Amino acid sequence: MEDRVSRTVILDLQSSILGFGRGRAMDILRTLKERCDPKYAALVVVDVQNDFVSPEGSAGKRGEDVGAAMSMVPNLLRLIDQARRVGLTIVYIRTTHSEWTDTPSWIYRTSQKAGLSTCREGTWGAEFYEGISRRLTERVVIKHRYSAFINTDLNTVLKARNIQSVLVCGVATNVCVETTARDGYMFDYYVTMIDDCSAAYQTTLHLGTLENMRRHFGLVASSNEIIDSWRELPSKQAAGL
Structure with missing residues (x-):
C-alpha cells in the first residue's frame, strides 16, 4: 500500500512538472511534418547579414570562404516565400555590437584577432x-552574442505565439546557428536544423554540426523536405503584406 501511494505521489509530481495530468498523454511532435506545422512551428533565420555573407563583409575580408553562405541564400529565400504562403511564424535574428555591449572577453574572442569589426551598430555590415x-x-x-536566446526577447516572442518547434537556419552553422539551436532545445523547443539553408566557412564544420544535431538535439532536414510537408496546406498569405 505504501509503495502504491509513493508511486502515485511520484506520478503526480512528474505530471505537475511536465504540465500534463495522469490519464492524458502529452502531445508529442514526432515527425518532421508535425514539427513543421504552422500551428506549432516558427522559422528562425540567424545572422544572414552582410558581414557574415558578403565577400565585402568582415568575414570575407578576414579570409573566410563565404561561398557556401552566398550559395544557400536562394534556397532560404524560396523557403521564406513558402513559409509566408502557409502563414508560418518567421523570426529574423540580427547581430549588432557596440560599446554598450562589448566586454573584454567578447572583444578579444579568437575570430576577431584580425582586428576587423563585425556587425557594428548602424553599419552596412550589420544590415541583412x-x-x-x-x-x-x-x-x-536583435542579439549581441552567439545565441539568439541569450539576453533577447526571442523566448517570449515564441511563447506568445504558442510555438513549440523551431526550424533553425542561417550563418554560421557551427557558431550562431548551432548555439541558438542548442539553447532552443534547452528551452524545451523541438529543434530542426535546415541543412541547405545554413552555411559555415568550412564544409567539415558544417557537416560536424549537422551530425551533432542528429545525434543529440533534434532533426536535420532540407528546405525541400520542409516545403513538401506544407504541400497540402491552404495558402494563408495576406495580400499586400
Whole structure:
C-alpha cells in the first residue's frame, strides 16, 4: 500500500512538472511534418547579414570562404516565400555590437584577432544580406552574442505565439546557428536544423554540426523536405503584406 501511494505521489509530481495530468498523454511532435506545422512551428533565420555573407563583409575580408553562405541564400529565400504562403511564424535574428555591449572577453574572442569589426551598430555590415527583407508581420530579434536566446526577447516572442518547434537556419552553422539551436532545445523547443539553408566557412564544420544535431538535439532536414510537408496546406498569405 505504501509503495502504491509513493508511486502515485511520484506520478503526480512528474505530471505537475511536465504540465500534463495522469490519464492524458502529452502531445508529442514526432515527425518532421508535425514539427513543421504552422500551428506549432516558427522559422528562425540567424545572422544572414552582410558581414557574415558578403565577400565585402568582415568575414570575407578576414579570409573566410563565404561561398557556401552566398550559395544557400536562394534556397532560404524560396523557403521564406513558402513559409509566408502557409502563414508560418518567421523570426529574423540580427547581430549588432557596440560599446554598450562589448566586454573584454567578447572583444578579444579568437575570430576577431584580425582586428576587423563585425556587425557594428548602424553599419552596412550589420544590415541583412541582399534579398532578406522582413515584412510587417514578421519579427526581428536583435542579439549581441552567439545565441539568439541569450539576453533577447526571442523566448517570449515564441511563447506568445504558442510555438513549440523551431526550424533553425542561417550563418554560421557551427557558431550562431548551432548555439541558438542548442539553447532552443534547452528551452524545451523541438529543434530542426535546415541543412541547405545554413552555411559555415568550412564544409567539415558544417557537416560536424549537422551530425551533432542528429545525434543529440533534434532533426536535420532540407528546405525541400520542409516545403513538401506544407504541400497540402491552404495558402494563408495576406495580400499586400
